[in-house]
Amino acid sequence: xxxxxxVDIVNIVIVEDDIFLREELQNILQKEGYSVESISSFDTPLxxxxxxxxxxxxxxxxxxxxxxFQICRHLKSKGIGPILVLxxxxxxxxxxxxxxxxxxxFLTKPCHPKRLLARIKKLQQLYAKMPVLLKSxxxxxxxxxxxxxxAEQSLLLSENESTMMKVLMQAAPSIVKKEQLxxxxxxxxxxxxxxxxxxxxxxLRKTLAKIEMAHHIKTIRGVxxxxxxxxx
Amino acid sequence: xxxxxxVDIVNIVIVEDDIFLREELQNILQKEGYSVESISSFDTPLxxxxxxxxxxxxxxxxxxxxxxFQICRHLKSKGIGPILVLxxxxxxxxxxxxxxxxxxxFLTKPCHPKRLLARIKKLQQLYAKMPVLLKSxxxxxxxxxxxxxxAEQSLLLSENESTMMKVLMQAAPSIVKKEQLxxxxxxxxxxxxxxxxxxxxxxLRKTLAKIEMAHHIKTIRGVxxxxxxxxx
DNA sequence: AATTATTCTTACAGTTGGCGTAAGGTTTCG
DNA sequence: CGAAACCTTACGCCAACTGTAAGAATAATT
Numbered sequence: 200x201x202x203x204x205x206v207d208i209v210n211i212v213i214v215e216d217d218i219f220l221r222e223e224l225q226n227i228l229q230k231e232g233y234s235v236e237s238i239s240s241f242d243t244p245l246x247x248x249x250x251x252x253x254x255x256x257x258x259x260x261x262x263x264x265x266x267x268f269q270i271c272r273h274l275k276s277k278g279i280g281p282i283l284v285l286x287x288x289x290x291x292x293x294x295x296x297x298x299x300x301x302x303x304x305f306l307t308k309p310c311h312p313k314r315l316l317a318r319i320k321k322l323q324q325l326y327a328k329m330p331v332l333l334k335s336x337x338x339x340x341x342x343x344x345x346x347x348x349x350a351e352q353s354l355l356l357s358e359n360e361s362t363m364m365k366v367l368m369q370a371a372p373s374i375v376k377k378e379q380l381x382x383x384x385x386x387x388x389x390x391x392x393x394x395x396x397x398x399x400x401x402x403l404r405k406t407l408a409k410i411e412m413a414h415h416i417k418t419i420r421g422v423x424x425x426x427x428x429x430x431x
Numbered sequence: 432x433x434x435x436x437x438v439d440i441v442n443i444v445i446v447e448d449d450i451f452l453r454e455e456l457q458n459i460l461q462k463e464g465y466s467v468e469s470i471s472s473f474d475t476p477l478x479x480x481x482x483x484x485x486x487x488x489x490x491x492x493x494x495x496x497x498x499x500f501q502i503c504r505h506l507k508s509k510g511i512g513p514i515l516v517l518x519x520x521x522x523x524x525x526x527x528x529x530x531x532x533x534x535x536x537f538l539t540k541p542c543h544p545k546r547l548l549a550r551i552k553k554l555q556q557l558y559a560k561m562p563v564l565l566k567s568x569x570x571x572x573x574x575x576x577x578x579x580x581x582a583e584q585s586l587l588l589s590e591n592e593s594t595m596m597k598v599l600m601q602a603a604p605s606i607v608k609k610e611q612l613x614x615x616x617x618x619x620x621x622x623x624x625x626x627x628x629x630x631x632x633x634x635l636r637k638t639l640a641k642i643e644m645a646h647h648i649k650t651i652r653g654v655x656x657x658x659x660x661x662x663x
Numbered sequence: 664a665a666t667t668a669t670t671c672t673t674a675c676a677g678t679t680g681g682c683g684t685a686a687g688g689t690t691t692c693g
Numbered sequence: 694c695g696a697a698a699c700c701t702t703a704c705g706c707c708a709a710c711t712g713t714a715a716g717a718a719t720a721a722t723t
Contacts (some may be wrong), residue, residue: 291543298549317530
């Protein structure tokens with residue numbers, strides 16, 4: 200039995216260069232009980248946003264450095280949470296473009312606070328039920344169900360297989376040390392039996408072979424393994 | 432291995448009493464490749480909508496018989512797909528109310544066709560990744576992972592348990608005949624062994640007992656079983 | 664080429680969870 | 694009370710997953 204008690208504290212990240220509006224938004228959201236962070240430096244907005252681990256991104260389009268559109272695309276390509284675009288630009292082509300690039304909703308300023316809150320709540324509800332999809336290259340892994348998606352195919356991994364795949368995907372295209380795999384699988388980096396990792400790796404490869412993807416896992420002799428998921 | 436080939440044909444159901452607008456919408460959507468059905472009789476709109484097995488519902492609020500709000504609530508309580516409200520009523524409280532009752536998006540007429548199409552596409556994308564959640568009363572069942580959600584708790588059912596729960600939930604609050612349970616579980620309504628159903632029912636009840644929900648399955652002597660999921 | 668370290672593969676066994684069968688107990692109703 | 698309907702428990706089978714062990718294959722080194 201699993202108890203999913205209480206509501207997670209949602210971290211909303213505001214990306215808006217107008218200080219007044221930013222603080223107003225922050226007030227509105229905090230009164231509603233959300234945890235809020237604002238981006239104030241727009242030199243490297245992407246890194247700043249990601250560092251906040253956003254549960255939702257409130258995004259303006261007119262930004263000093265990188266445009267909101269670009270931010271939108273980059274965040275979505277990393278599978279980052281719901282994005283709500285809030286902007287003064289009310290051209291329909293802006294809305295279409297933003298939605299096309301992955302924004303999940305589009306509101307125009309001025310916006311009634313209750314409307315904003317309702318839309319935020321809606322997105323939260325939707326995303327709460329969504330599977331946790333880890334993306335890397337051509338691979339997509341549902342960390343909850345252990346389903347692996349590649350192109351049009353999918354297959355079900357066992358728990359060990361899923362863990363290994365997760366670690367490989369998170370690190371890709373870097374090399375994963377054997378030590379780390381041991382740590383993730385058995386909690387101890389002091390790996391007693393070299394073999395057990397290899398056995399599980401063989402099993403993962405055999406499973407991946409069902410969709411001709413086994414060769415994507417490369418062994419780096421003396422170090423560990425590496426996932427090559429971009430070419431074939 | 433499972434191949435999820437091709438894109439399903441999305442069935443959009445239009446619920447709109449103005450004939451002209453209805454046909455215009457139908458045109459727009461069909462040009463885009465959607466399969467469209469319209470509700471023309473509003474005597475029993477809920478049944479009519481459900482019969483269409485909608486992949487998305489385009490809903491007006493001002494309807495002759497049952498109001499759009501009520502339709503919205505009922506559809507969502509049955510876990511029926513994305514609902515996009517399209518209405519001439521542009522009061523913010525209508526929007527809030529609709530979203531509150533489960534609508535997934537809210538657009539006001541007149542609406543630019545491209546905006547409508549973009550929003551529809553967005554909802555499709557979101558729902559494509561969503562788990563298939565069957566709702567009935569206080570129960571929610573993920574048909575894919577066999578997870579059952581009740582209030583703030585959740586537990587994992589086995590395949591048989593999930594199937595039984597599914598049938599019970601779909602029928603609720605009606606009675607499910609033993610015959611039908613046999614059919615769903617073992618493909619044959621000619622049930623050879625009475626006992627096996629009872630055993631599985633005991634198991635389901637034992638599982639539900641973990642969250643004190645066993646008593647929600649009532650035995651209807653000589654007929655079958657019934658799920659009571661609304662009160663406690 | 665021979666040696667050695669590293670990695671891979673296969674087979675086996677233990678564990679777990681889900682399921683059907685069987686047998687006996689309990690409840691309900693006339 | 695007695696029979697029909699229903700419930701419960703225990704048993705054994707099967708499939709999936711995992712760790713262990715032993716030997717084979719591969720790569721690096723001398």
